[in-house]
Amino acid sequence: MNRLILTLMLLPTTFLVYSQDLSIQKVEPPNWWTGMKHDSIQLMFYGKNLGNVSISTPDAKFKVLEVHKTENSNYLFVDVKIAKDATPGNYKIILNKGGEKIKWEYPILKREDNSNSFKGFGPDDVVYLITPDRFANGDLTNDNSPELFDKLARGDDYGRHGGDIQGIVDHLDYIKELGVTSIWINPLLENNTKVSYHGYACTDLYKIDPRFGTNELYKTLVGKAHNTGLKVIIDHVNNHIGINHNWVNNPPMHNWFNGEAYNHFLTTHHKKSMTDIHSSELILRENTDGWFVDEMPDLNQRNNYVAKYLIQNTIWWIEFSGIDGIREDTYPYSDQKFLSEWVSEIFSVYPDFNIVGEIWIEEAAYLAPYQKGNLYKRDFDTNLPSMTDFCLSNAIREMIIDKVGISSLYDVLSKDHLYTNPNYLLTFTDNHDMERLVYILQGDVAHFKMILTFLLTTRGIPQIYYGTEIGLTGGQGHGALREDFPGGFPGDTLSAFTRKGRTAKQNELFDFSKSLLEMRKKYQALSLGKLIHYPPKDEVYFYFRIYNNQKILVILNNGETKQKIGLPQEEFLKNVKSLINLLTNKKIDSREIEIDSLGSSVYLVQE
Structure with a gap:
């Protein structure tokens, strides 16, 4: 959607709508979209004197399902349903309190092209x-x-x-x-x-x-x-x-x-309690209900x-x-x-x-x-x-x-x-x-x-x-x-x-x-290969990553001296012809490899 149109559609929600006793400061979420799986949403109204109001919407494609009043009249929760065939636009919400009415226009936007979005990330990412x-x-x-x-x-x-x-x-x-x-x-x-x-x-x-x-x-x-x-x-x-x-x-x-600014406790950090089959409900709550720090309710x-x-x-x-x-x-x-x-x-x-x-x-x-x-x-x-x-x-x-x-x-x-x-x-x-x-x-x-x-x-x-x-x-x-x-x-x-x-x-x-x-x-x-590793010896640790016909050997030396190591021939190097060091592009034929202290090598195994 054109960015100017999006800005104009959102504009009504940026102003305070009020009458003498009734007012709306803002509504959250500030907008929604057509064609969403969640076509029933709960709107949170911020304002004044929102208790004991009735709410209606003149358009049947934007329908009020239920109004939830709270003990704080500065807030009102309203469940609405957006019809599957609703078109993008501003939908009127009318609040009525004792004959006093105010209107709020709620933007329903068209979903944008998301073919390049929501891709996730995995082992092939960094x-x-x-x-x-x-x-x-x-x-x-x-x-x-x-x-x-x-x-x-x-x-x-x-x-x-x-x-x-x-x-x-x-x-x-x-x-x-x-x-x-x-x-x-x-x-x-x-x-x-x-x-x-x-x-x-x-x-x-x-x-x-x-x-x-x-x-x-x-x-x-x-x-x-x-x-x-x-x-x-x-x-x-x-x-x-x-x-x-x-x-x-x-x-x-x-x-x-969980608590108030001047009446709360800090978390006990018992993070392991979630997996502890012997943990009591009290311990769980002390972890989840405590404030992380006093400045973070x-x-x-x-x-x-x-x-x-x-x-x-x-x-x-x-x-x-x-x-x-x-x-x-x-x-x-x-x-x-x-x-x-x-x-x-x-x-x-x-x-x-x-x-x-x-x-x-x-x-x-x-x-x-x-x-x-x-x-x-x-x-x-x-x-x-x-x-x-x-x-x-x-x-x-x-x-x-x-x-x-x-x-x-x-x-x-x-x-x-x-x-x-x-x-x-x-x-x-x-x-x-x-x-x-x-x-x-x-x-x-x-x-x-x-x-x-x-x-x-x-x-x-x-x-x-x-x-x-x-x-x-x-x-x-x-x-x-x-x-x-x-x-x-x-x-x-x-x-x-x-x-x-x-x-x-x-x-x-x-x-x-x-x-x-x-x-x-x-x-x-x-990134995607199976990991096969061997117990370290003399501070040298090596492992393979194997994916389809691709085989990579990694060698790490955490020791203080240069080391010469022999590689296991009977398993993953049985048919090896050569090893190519992917960091230096050098080829070696020997199955005995020297590696510097605090050194690392990555080899492509050629068979």
Whole structure:
């Protein structure tokens, strides 16, 4: 649909409609579409004196099914049904209170061409994680907003630095050149709170934060990314909102939240209780009903109105923007039966979609039951296809920090039988909540290359944190590790977005990362192949990825010295003619291979 027409159709909802005693401030969702599977929706009216009103719609193709009044007359919930043959347009809703009438026009839009949208993501993808405030400032005019608390403060690790959606749009070519296939962006919705740069304390669930851009600009980003061949994953939060959301001091219902601003408890973080067959209901509730922090009020998803609001809100953003997937924040802290329904409803509309739940659990026995179809679930199926693999991430970090050895990787992967589908775990070395890989490696380039080789050749959906590909170091603490990307901000003397602007070391790491990503894309065995691995010996770990007639051998040496290893001839190398090193393009005929300390090799097996 023409963007001007869309703007005009949405225009009526941006004004306050009122009479002397009765008023409507806004309605959510702000619009819906024709031809949707969900053709019956629940509208939330915000206003004044909305109690004891009758509602009617003059058009039979937009019909009121039921009106739900609450104890707070500032809100009204109205169930409406959109006829299958309804045409796009503004449909009148008439509110009548004692003869006093006001009208609201509700936009029903035509669904846009979605042939390039809702694609999902899987093992043949590589995800690039961006903290938008720290990536690039593409629009200096939106660095501050008069109605929002936080102002630009680039010198403060926990302040806003000015990165925005336009900055990401401006550098899609860089992301594409690197070779990743998907972009996951930390939350972009309005956060009118202090320390708001991270985006996880939303104060308007239908509005992009003006300091990042607009709803339309986000939609443009998704479209441009798709045209570039990149998928987009939204960072979504069902569990909580920000303390300055209008609901907090004026909730629609007394049980809209779990607790109140001045009467609540913090979560106990008993994330393992969901899978514990001996766990009591009290322990479960202490985990899901506690607030994550005092500044993030916990939504009560057992309230049917809250649940429906969140489901519709998610579907609205998917349909509006055309995104391909969701990363769901703080997954174990929401009501799990609600999340099961939420996932199911999304896939009923977008069957090719994907959702990864952030589940910070580092033991496979407790993590695995969160995945759909798992035999160790409680009394319901989660329906969740993907999860963050903190088990493997923790093993990588233990190998580096605690010097436990490369067996830590083998040990984690040997527990993959616990998962329904380990190939759909999101794997990573670092993210926006963890010290960066180069920081914990203390700048060791050889070790960096070995670990990145492992990440991009083992099973799962790899995720790379922005700047890892050029060796951004960051520091301790969230503000420091979410470092500004060089060249993304006014005053930066060099731009790492260009080869000329990168240092020699940054180009070395970028080139190595790019070559691995090209290799992964070219050889499907590295993304879709079966993993066959062998117990490490003397800090050398090797494994095969096998897909159809394609066979790849990966060797990692986590030791302090160069090693010469013999390969198993009787199994996967029985008919080998030669091995081609895909990182150097050198061919070898020997079945004895030398590998440098902290080195890695990836071979194509030719038979």
